[in-house]
Amino acid sequence: MSELLGVAVLGAGHMGADHIRRVDQVVSGARVAAVADPDAERAKEAVGGIGGTGRITVHTDVEAALDAPGVEAVLIASPGEAHEEALLAAFARGLPVLCEKPMVPDSAGALRVVEAEARLGRRLAQIGFMRRYDAEYRQLKSLLDGGRLGRPLMLHCVHRNVSSPRHFSSAMLINSSVSHEIDAARWLLGQELSAVTVLRPRPSAGAPEGLLDPQLVLFETEGGAVVDVEVFVNCGFGYEVRCEAVCEAGSARIGAAHTMVVTAAGGAREEVPQDYLVRFADAYDREVQSWVDATRRGLVTGPGTWDGYAAAAVAEAGVRALGTGVRTPVDMAPRPPLHDRA
Amino acid sequence: MSELLGVAVLGAGHMGADHIRRVDQVVSGARVAAVADPDAERAKEAVGGIGGTGRITVHTDVEAALDAPGVEAVLIASPGEAHEEALLAAFARGLPVLCEKPMVPDSAGALRVVEAEARLGRRLAQIGFMRRYDAEYRQLKSLLDGGRLGRPLMLHCVHRNVSSPRHFSSAMLINSSVSHEIDAARWLLGQELSAVTVLRPRPSAGAPEGLLDPQLVLFETEGGAVVDVEVFVNCGFGYEVRCEAVCEAGSARIGAAHTMVVTAAGGAREEVPQDYLVRFADAYDREVQSWVDATRRGLVTGPGTWDGYAAAAVAEAGVRALGTGVRTPVDMAPRPPLHDRA
Amino acid sequence: MSELLGVAVLGAGHMGADHIRRVDQVVSGARVAAVADPDAERAKEAVGGIGGTGRITVHTDVEAALDAPGVEAVLIASPGEAHEEALLAAFARGLPVLCEKPMVPDSAGALRVVEAEARLGRRLAQIGFMRRYDAEYRQLKSLLDGGRLGRPLMLHCVHRNVSSPRHFSSAMLINSSVSHEIDAARWLLGQELSAVTVLRPRPSAGAPEGLLDPQLVLFETEGGAVVDVEVFVNCGFGYEVRCEAVCEAGSARIGAAHTMVVTAAGGAREEVPQDYLVRFADAYDREVQSWVDATRRGLVTGPGTWDGYAAAAVAEAGVRALGTGVRTPVDMAPRPPLHDRA
Amino acid sequence: MSELLGVAVLGAGHMGADHIRRVDQVVSGARVAAVADPDAERAKEAVGGIGGTGRITVHTDVEAALDAPGVEAVLIASPGEAHEEALLAAFARGLPVLCEKPMVPDSAGALRVVEAEARLGRRLAQIGFMRRYDAEYRQLKSLLDGGRLGRPLMLHCVHRNVSSPRHFSSAMLINSSVSHEIDAARWLLGQELSAVTVLRPRPSAGAPEGLLDPQLVLFETEGGAVVDVEVFVNCGFGYEVRCEAVCEAGSARIGAAHTMVVTAAGGAREEVPQDYLVRFADAYDREVQSWVDATRRGLVTGPGTWDGYAAAAVAEAGVRALGTGVRTPVDMAPRPPLHDRA
Incomplete structure (x- = not known):
């Protein structure tokens, strides 16, 4: 291995450009x-x-980029629809990958990726669930794993954005936004999610016409825990x-971190971040650093393709539940031995 | 009216003795x-x-107490099963009443009380939903009514007790504990609750054998808001x-009030009250003071029999939902004109 | 004693009117x-x-009010200059007194009151240091007395007002505002204050011309503790x-109590009270209730004339220190046996 | 410049080893x-x-290390007594330096370093005041510079350690611990400190025999602000x-950051860090990254030798004030043009 791990970054949009800066600087x-x-x-x-x-x-073609001189690993930050092809191309070359979420938008495609990696017989891909690298989430994970508080019974989650992008659909509240909570819940609890119910309050006046925003998404786990998620992508504040x-x-509880408190004009006030790239800046940094460190030692230590598949399968059940209004079981393929829990 | 309003207190148990002390001192x-x-x-x-x-x-008979010299008003703190008879006896004498919750445990009996009062043609009874007198709840109510934050979309509620009394049943998590949230939600939102769903996590090891504790109780309102309530009556802490x-x-958000922060031995710590009589001590004081003040002016200003009935009707739907596991509509009688909203 | 303790209230200004309402309602x-x-x-x-x-x-003459029918106790809420005469008149009649602070503005007059009461051979007067009845201060006092944190070494205090009354002088920051901290420190620590130093930052642009506002007032106690007080009476917020x-x-730490947190428009915000009658409303209520309860049992349980004298003596040293800029010892008369600590 | 800036690290103790890891990983x-x-x-x-x-x-000799192949910059993490010689050796070679605090323990030696750099005619050294790179301090600095709150009048500072190293002297509370606040105050306010007073509470039972711990250190600035610092290096918690x-x-306010709140056993609790390397881990990372980035662009952007000198001069006045108990003016050399404020 050379002094510095040579990374091919696929995708140069908002997220890709941020990762290019991160890897470089x-x-x-x-x-x-x-x-x-x-x-x-x-x-x-x-x-x-x-x-x-x-x-x-610089390339317009994914395969050309993977074959470029000095490329030793791949960071996929292109749109979700392009991920499956990119992952398979990386696998074909034996290149370690960090793939932004969603790994593959649909569970069938996600399962193909899991199976392709399983055929290689070794893990090559880490999926970009960056919350696992956030200091507060890690503190919570460590507390739960330590067992001092006993078995977790419920998770109460809140996920709010100032406003949603123009193309955001009601299904995307689940398969794009809540997918973070899906992974976080699976990781924190060490359990698969087995059923989902969605309650739909009357939409906020601040949401675009037709968007079911907010939603209250309820998961049950195989171990009998319950997870509720308020997702509100046009909360405005x-x-x-x-x-x-x-x-x-x-x-x-995490996520209501205090920082600077300013008392002025009759109130004590703390700023609330406006953007996930601000709130999770450190988590992204740690995620990529951790991936680089592991890759240089020939390891994969983060969330893998099975986690990418599980998020897709649960989100699909959630979108069905949103449509029907009834409790919907999650249908999941068997977990391949490559992804057995330690 | 005499200098001091003469109050007959029915019931001299834990709550009754506390009210006797409160009225006196x-x-x-x-x-x-x-x-x-x-x-x-x-x-x-x-x-x-x-x-x-x-x-x-001092009396063993309710009617004798109501007829005792100097009695001008009644405070009912006996067990819920005795309330209907006591309320009707007070109504028969035209005596103003403050009745602890539950007004009447079952909705049929509660409706009989509503109707008896309606026949009198004037309100005589205030029901003991003391949260309406808690400083934080009043702050929240005032904020919501002021309209600065727009229409309420969701309420996230938590209701935890250190441990439940010996006789506590799974249904009582709803009709005894959550009944406070039922009234608080109706009051804060100014809407009736129209449907209820109950999720049942695997019970805590800290709960008595057979008790479904905790529960996640979900209400929908006639106006399209959603209310989720974690009720956990053996949380231990x-x-x-x-x-x-x-x-x-x-x-x-209310209810996570800071008071004194003690930093020692590696942590910053605030005490959590152990008992509702501690947490809501001021609310009980204000409730009874407010009732005495209104009564001396010939008024009823607090929650009334309709609120007592509504809490019973919603709780009954909740207990059914707990049993069936499915979304259950709330069946409510028409609201009598005496209880029209202002 | 009659059913209700008959109270003569001296002074019907802002504070007096508030006490009249309090005693009545x-x-x-x-x-x-x-x-x-x-x-x-x-x-x-x-x-x-x-x-x-x-x-x-209703009277214009103090003595006439004290001699009025039904008067069994006195609440003095007139300006500080009138207190000495009122206290001595009450003592002459053996009437229990609750006297607003300052007991007597100058230490010589205050000492005369202490001596007059000592000649009676029994305590008759409680002084209105209402912080001793504030729930947070009581929590702190109880923690310190419990000894769990060991010996107190320092108190860091902040005392801020939105703006000062028109007539407020630089000396009044100490003898009117900081006098509350003087009593609180003496009470919390159970020690007399033995020296005082005042630092004078360049005055705030928000302070009236010529007013030394804010100040940093530093006390040393006889037991070697240090107390610093920021006093800022035109802080604006x-x-x-x-x-x-x-x-x-x-x-x-006390005094940064959280109540309702409102998250809106980019920030999480809690209201800060604008007025001491809001912040300490409950403390005033408890103070007067406690005084009435004790008086009806023939007792004096609150801070007494010695505390009123000590506050005056320390404040006088503070005003001298403000003028000279140097550390100034506090000169105090010997404590009479009537005021020995328990 | 080569791909990676070659850094010579002087000192391989606790702090040096941490920097070696930081530069490498x-x-x-x-x-x-x-x-x-x-x-x-x-x-x-x-x-x-x-x-x-x-x-x-690897070297035992400083000069040999500076002359080693590939060395392009120097990070000084040796004991303070060795800094002057190391800085001058780096200056002689034109090597950019990041020097841990204290730059030079005594102000005379510190001034020699300032003058040596001034003779070079360009800034070469950054001093390790890492708080300037802490996210909360930067937020506060940015708020103050923005002017929204008007002119700063006072800073209230607290600096507590669990326990002090064995050799810690009473003077070191000022010239080692409070030196951080000295720099932070100068930086936040953009003013020099002009006088210092030290109050000495009776030492804590938790402090080693003879150590004056805690202390209350009071600074006045040339612009009329006042800074109070509680320094307590054996606070235990x-x-x-x-x-x-x-x-x-x-x-x-900064520094009371909330992270995870754990509610258990009657209290809500947040952990307090036990060590400055934990509390300021991110600040050290950002400090060194910022120094590397600036150095690769040929710049010095952080605190410089003048800041190192000023800290030493103020701390010396503080140690004198600790001994005498009286207000002590700070005696400072004129600021050389190289260090003029922007």
Whole structure:
């Protein structure tokens, strides 16, 4: 391995450009080796914005980028629809991958990726569930795993965005936004989600016409825990992600972190972040650093393709539940031995 | 009217004794005139514990207590099963009443009380939903009514007790504990609750054998809001009542009040009250003071028999939903004109 | 003693009118029997605003009020300059007194009151240091007395007002505002204050011309503790009273109580009270109720004339320190046996 | 410049080893090129613990380390007594430096460093005041600079350690611990500190025999602000650093950050960090990353030698004030043009 891990970044949009900057300027031990985007100009612009270390090639074709000189690992930040092909191409070359979520938007495609990796006989891909790298989530995970509070009984979650992108659909509240809570719940509880119910309050006046926003999404787990998620993507006032784990001997809350308190004009006030890239900036940094470190040691330590598949399968059940209004069981393929829990 | 309103207190148990002390020592403008309890010793003991102002008579019979000299108003703190008879006896005498919750445990009996009062043609009874007198709940109510945050979309509620009394049943989590949230939600939102669903996590190891504890109780309102209530009566660590109102333009949370923060031995810590009589001590004081003040002016200003009936009807639907596991509509009688909203 | 303790209220200004309302409508076991104010119209107005129980007489003369029918106790809420005469008149009649702070503005006059009471051979007067009745201060006092945190080493105090009255002088920041902290520190620590230093930051642009506002007032106690007080009476944004006790084994903070948190428009916000009558409303109620209860049992249980004298003596040293800029010892008379600590 | 900035780290103790790890594994764009420590074993051990990129040489001699192949910049983490010589050696070679605090323990030596750099005619050294890189301090600095709260009038600071190292003296509470607040106050206010007073409470039972711990250190600034600092290095319960800036139109507090709140056994609890390397871990990372980034662009952007000198001069006045108990003016050399404020 060379001094710095050579990374091909696929996708040079909002998220891709952020990752290019991160690999170049924040992460230790890696460099951008290639960038691919169907829009060559956009790719060049993203590369131009960084100093860069060594040679960086720019491509419109994914396979060309993977085959470019110096490429030792792949970071997939293209739209979800392009992920399956990119993952399979990386697998074919034996390249380690960090793939932004959703791994693959539909569970059938996601399962094909799981199976392709299983045929390789070793894990190659980490999926970008960055909350697992957030300091507060890790604190909560560690507390739950320590067992001091006993068995978790419920998770109360809140996921709020200031406003939703133009194309956002009612289903996307579940398969794009709540998918974070799906992974977080599976990870925190160490259990699969087995059923989902969706309650639909009368939509907020602040939501675009026709969008069912907010929703209250309720999960049951195979171990008998219950997870409720308020998802509200046009709340107007901030990006808020909170989670309370209610256990047999106590409760733990994260996500209402205090920072600076300003007292002025009759009130004491703390700022609420407006954007997930602000709230989870450190988590993204740690996620990519951790992936680089593990990759340089030949390991995969983060969430894998099975987690990507599970999120897709649960989200699909959630979208069905949103449509029917009734409790909907989650239908999941058997977990391959490669992804057995430790 | 005499200088001090003469109050007959029915019931001299835990709650009755507390009200006897409150009327005698805390509330301005009232005095205990009579006490009734089937257990005469208990009644005498409760009276003996106070200084007392003027003559106090002790009874085992409710009607005798209502007819005792100096009785001008009635405070009912006997077990719920005895309330209907006591209320009707007070109505028959035209005596103003403050009746502890539940007004009447079953909705049929509760409706009979509503109808009896309606036949009188004037309101005589206030029901003991003391949260309406809690400073934080009033702050929240005032904020919601002010309209600054827009229409309320959801309420997230938590109701936790350290441990449940010995006789507590799974149904009582709803018709005894959650009945507070039922009234609070109706009051805060100014809407009736129209359907209820109950999710049942696997019971806590800390709950008595056979008790479905905790539960997640979900209400829908006639106006399209959604209310979720975690009820957990054997949480082991404290008495916690929290409520977050999520509105179109913001969210407001109460019930996580900070008081003294003690930093010692590696942590910053705030005490959590262990008992509802501690958490809502001020609310009980204000409730009874408010009732005495209104009564002396010939008014009824607090929650009335209709609110008592509605709580019973919704709780009954909740208990059915707990049994069936499915969404259950609430069946309510028409609201009599006497209880029209202002 | 009659059913309700008959109270003569001296002074019908802002504070006096509030106490008249409190005795009449909030406190149990007392009634207003007489009101005196040099401005007869103001006294009549204050009495007219309450329902009243029994006969209430209105006076312009203090002695006439004390001699009025039904008067069994005195609440002094007139300006500080009138207190000495009123206290001595009450003592001459053996009437129990609750006297608003300052007991007597100058320490020489205060000492005369202490001595007059000592000659009676029994305590008759309680001084209105209402913080001793605030729930948070009591929690802190109880924690310190319990000894769990070890010996207190320092108190960090903040005392902020939105704005000062027109006549407020630089000395009044100490002898009117900080006098509350002087009493609170003496009470919390159970020690006398032995020296004082005042630091004078460049005055705020929000302070009236010539007013030294804010100030940092530093006390040393006879037991070697240090107390720092920020006093800022034109802070513009709210009425804030905070106190942190730093002890050998931990620290405890009060006065930054959370209540309702409203998240809207990019921030999470809690209201800060604008007025001491709001912040300490419950403390005033408890103070007067406690005084009435003790008085009806023939006792004096609250802070006494010695505490009133000590506050005056320390404040005088503070005003000297403000003028000179140097550390100034507090000169105190010996404590009379009547005021020995338990 | 090579791909990765080659850094010589001087000192391989607790702090040096942490920086070696940081440069190797956390920071982007740099590598460890040489390590020097009088204890060769300790240096080898620190190097052995990292993967390393390229060749790393180990030295017992500072000059040899600076002359080692690949060294382009110097990070000084040796004891304070060795800093002056190391800084001058780096200056002689034109090497950019990041020097841990204290820059030089005594102000005379510190001034020699300032003057040596001034003779070079360009800034070469950044001093390790890492609080300037802490997210909360930066938020506060940005708020103050924005002017929304008006002119700062006071800073209330708290600096607590669980326990002090064995050799810690009473003077070190000021010149080692409070030196952080000295720099933070100068930076936040943009003013020099002009006088200092120290109050000495009776020492805590938890402090070693003879150590004056805690202390209350009071600074006045040239602009008329007042800064109070509680320094308590044997508080026993945690590492707490707090700062409240009181301004003409409001107040802002940092350092009481909430993270995870655990409610169990009667209380709601948050952990307090036990160590400055935990509390300021991110600040150290950002500090070194920022220094590497600036150095690679040929710039010095952080606090400089003048800040190192000022901290030493103020701390010396503080130590004198601790001894005498009286207000002590700070005597400072004129600021050289190289360090003019922007």
